[in-house]
Amino acid sequence: MNFVATLGASALVVSLACALVAIAASVYGHRAGRRDALAMGRRAIYAVAALNTLAISLLAYALLTDDFSIAHVASVSSSNMQTHMKWASLWSGQPGSLLFWTWMMSVWMAAFVRITVPKIPWGAPHAVATAGAIIASFLFASAFFASPFRMSPVTPADGQGLNPLLVDPGMLIHPPFLLTGLVSTAIPFIVGAAALMAGKIDNAWIRHARGWALGSFLVLSIGNVLGGWWAYTVLGWGGYWGWDPVENSAILPLLPLVGFLHALVVQERRGMLKAWNLVLVLAAFALAVFGTFNVRSGLVASVHSFAQSEVGPYFLVLVGMVLVASVVLMVWRLPRMHSDYEFESLVSRETSLILNTYVMVAIALVVLGGTLFPVFSELFRDVRITVGPPFYNDVAGPLLLIMVLLMGIGTILPWRKAAPGLLQRRFAAPVLATLVATAALFVLGVRDVFAIATLAAAILVIVASLREYAVGTKALRTARGASWPAAFGGIFNRDPSRYGGYLVHIGVAVMAISVVATNVYQEQHRVVVSPGETFEAGGYTMRFEDLVVRRPGVDGIESDIVAQVTILDGDRVVDVMEPGRRFFTNFPDQPTAIVDVEGNLQRDLYMFVQGWDEDRLTELQVFVNPLQQWLWIGSGIFVAGGLLAFAPFRAPRRVEVTATETPPGTQPA
Numbered sequence: 277m278n279f280v281a282t283l284g285a286s287a288l289v290v291s292l293a294c295a296l297v298a299i300a301a302s303v304y305g306h307r308a309g310r311r312d313a314l315a316m317g318r319r320a321i322y323a324v325a326a327l328n329t330l331a332i333s334l335l336a337y338a339l340l341t342d343d344f345s346i347a348h349v350a351s352v353s354s355s356n357m358q359t360h361m362k363w364a365s366l367w368s369g370q371p372g373s374l375l376f377w378t379w380m381m382s383v384w385m386a387a388f389v390r391i392t393v394p395k396i397p398w399g400a401p402h403a404v405a406t407a408g409a410i411i412a413s414f415l416f417a418s419a420f421f422a423s424p425f426r427m428s429p430v431t432p433a434d435g436q437g438l439n440p441l442l443v444d445p446g447m448l449i450h451p452p453f454l455l456t457g458l459v460s461t462a463i464p465f466i467v468g469a470a471a472l473m474a475g476k477i478d479n480a481w482i483r484h485a486r487g488w489a490l491g492s493f494l495v496l497s498i499g500n501v502l503g504g505w506w507a508y509t510v511l512g513w514g515g516y517w518g519w520d521p522v523e524n525s526a527i528l529p530l531l532p533l534v535g536f537l538h539a540l541v542v543q544e545r546r547g548m549l550k551a552w553n554l555v556l557v558l559a560a561f562a563l564a565v566f567g568t569f570n571v572r573s574g575l576v577a578s579v580h581s582f583a584q585s586e587v588g589p590y591f592l593v594l595v596g597m598v599l600v601a602s603v604v605l606m607v608w609r610l611p612r613m614h615s616d617y618e619f620e621s622l623v624s625r626e627t628s629l630i631l632n633t634y635v636m637v638a639i640a641l642v643v644l645g646g647t648l649f650p651v652f653s654e655l656f657r658d659v660r661i662t663v664g665p666p667f668y669n670d671v672a673g674p675l676l677l678i679m680v681l682l683m684g685i686g687t688i689l690p691w692r693k694a695a696p697g698l699l700q701r702r703f704a705a706p707v708l709a710t711l712v713a714t715a716a717l718f719v720l721g722v723r724d725v726f727a728i729a730t731l732a733a734a735i736l737v738i739v740a741s742l743r744e745y746a747v748g749t750k751a752l753r754t755a756r757g758a759s760w761p762a763a764f765g766g767i768f769n770r771d772p773s774r775y776g777g778y779l780v781h782i783g784v785a786v787m788a789i790s791v792v793a794t795n796v797y798q799e800q801h802r803v804v805v806s807p808g809e810t811f812e813a814g815g816y817t818m819r820f821e822d823l824v825v826r827r828p829g830v831d832g833i834e835s836d837i838v839a840q841v842t843i844l845d846g847d848r849v850v851d852v853m854e855p856g857r858r859f860f861t862n863f864p865d866q867p868t869a870i871v872d873v874e875g876n877l878q879r880d881l882y883m884f885v886q887g888w889d890e891d892r893l894t895e896l897q898v899f900v901n902p903l904q905q906w907l908w909i910g911s912g913i914f915v916a917g918g919l920l921a922f923a924p925f926r927a928p929r930r931v932e933v934t935a936t937e938t939p940p941g942t943q944p945a
């Protein structure tokens with residue numbers, strides 16, 4: 277008997293039992309008015325987190341000690357894998373990623389039960405029971421359908437090793453962020469569901485859901501950016517986003533989350549969008565579960581691959597249950613969801629925020645439609661039609677442009693309604709600065725209409741946000757007689773969500789500029805060269821020196837064959853790049869690309885090797901990606917803004933006056 281496997285499998289089964297206890301104790305405690313039962317329900321959630329932590333620690337131990345008698349360890353690890361790659365194999369493969377997902381979800385739930393449940397007495401039992409039901413569903417799959425503790429039929433001398441595409445240090449951070457981002461969408465869902473069950477559809481639930489939604493949004497955004505970075509530096513096709521079904525699954529829940537973060541401000545300040553906010557949190561979690569099902573079932577590879585996966589159909593049932601439960605709850609409580617106020621003017625911040633949520637939902641529908649299109653085409657027409665990047669670029673591209681434009685306009689518009697004089701004053705400087713910058717771009721040679729429009733919208737966002745910082749800082753300085761730096765710091769303290777949010781917007785705008793530059797102005801060169809031969813690309817002379825063979829002897833790598841290419845600017849050596857191909861002992865048919873990137877703020881030189889012949893005649897692909905690094909810089913600004921926004925709402929915030937500029941947070945109603 278394998279002690280580790282037996283203990284791990286038992287931990288999962290006992291954990292499932294605890295999750296069921298959490299449901300039963302909460303329901304009973306609520307009905308019978310028994311506080312001890314309610315406390316037991318909460319403790320059961322802590323027990324689930326503890327037992328899942330034990331289970332994942334045991335799996336990590338089995339991986340680190342090369343226990344190949346456990347089938348999962350034998351299929352994703354091997355004895356010559358380095359320790360950090362063994363850690364990365366913990367969340368790879370179906371059983372590993374499902375256990376990670378379940379463990380992480382239970383940790384978030386335990387934190388939620390500790391931090392938020394005591395603050396929502398009106399919905400505490402509902403929230404704990406919902407958490408128990410969700411975690412029980414995943415534990416059931418992890419314990420019985422895809423257990424990571426199944427034994428190998430025969431213990432192999434060595435493991436198979438990690439899938440070649442995953443042998444990269446990026447695997448240490450990208451999947452944990454993504455999986456954590458996806459599971460964390462459960463918490464706003466739980467708060468929303470508890471509000472619906474308890475019939476408490478006022479602003480209380482959004483205040484408690486906001487921090488969790490913002491955290492989930494941030495972690496999921498970081499996961500997506502890391503995914504783009506991994507695709508860029510590992511996959512070797514010159515880009516970072518290919519609208520692949522798996523990428524789509526990861527971005528889908530993010531869109532309703534962004535919508536929620538904006539719609540909640542409208543509910544908080546104006547008592548509107550109550551139903552919409554609930555729909556958005558419910559949709560974010562439903563899409564996260566859909567994504568898990570989509571990735572796991574092989575649905576997008578072939579509609580008939582349902583049967584190939586043990587957990588795929590199970591997840592489909594889960595998605596169905598989440599959807600049905602959400603719709604039933606919504607319909608039940610709809611009569612209570614009336615708005616406290618009506619629109620006063622279409623030209624207002626409310627309108628821009630509402631349009632924002634519509635744009636987010638529209639983008640989500642396009643991405644979902646594109647992802648599922650092959651399935652429906654096969655079901656109804658028996659032809660598998662896959663939609664690729666051109667579809668998304670044509671349909672989602674304009675929506676993204678509208679999103680950036682709205683972001684700029686929304687930042688400038690005041691709440692409720694605006695006197696014409698005020699509108700003129702607020703719009704004048706940002707619009708003028710945008711026009712000047714756009715004209716400069718035109719003079720510099722930017723002619724593509726889509727590029728000009730998006731760049732102009734992005735510049736508007738940046739200028740409008742900077743203006744907000746300037747106005748807020750000036751007003752606070754005048755009100756408090758503070759120094760400029762103190763007043764600037766003060767505005768974040770007074771209204772973190774607003775000023776942090778503007779920094780997120782600046783990050784998005786910087787990313788949009790990079791996306792336009794890399795998509796519209798990317799240069800591609802394909803050359804076939806012999807050793808010693810030179811070629812020109814990106815304004816440089818490049819000399820292919822020769823192919824070199826290396827044998828790192830770790831991570832299942834048989835050999836790395838790299839092409840040494842010297843980059844010359846005149847006579848000056850800028851860099852020696854070493855793109856190549858990596859071959860794996862246990863996966864002879866799956867060599868991977870070794871990408872080399874030489875970057876600065878203006879452009880990335882991106883190089884990979886397509887192939888070579890016996891005379892070392894080598895085919896190289898060189899991409900010049902303008903402003904690529906700004907994508908990562910923009911992401912950094914985005915994350916910094918998200919972290920700054922991460923502060924609790926202050927006492928009921930009031931609506932900004934429309935006639936004058938006032939210090940942030942001091943506006944009268």
Ligand code: HEM
Nearest residue numbers: 534537541628629632679682683686687773774777780921
């Ligand atoms: C589509 C047009 C958009 C508009 C009109 C808009 C508008 C706004 C406004 C007015 C605020 C400040 C709210 C307040 O006063 O507290 C805000 C906050 C924020 N925005 Fe946007 N935004 C848009 C798009 C985006 C996008 C695409 C993202 C990120 C991907 C984003 C991320 C955020 C974040 C994280 C906050 C802070 C929210 C919070 O702390 O609760 N926004 N947005």
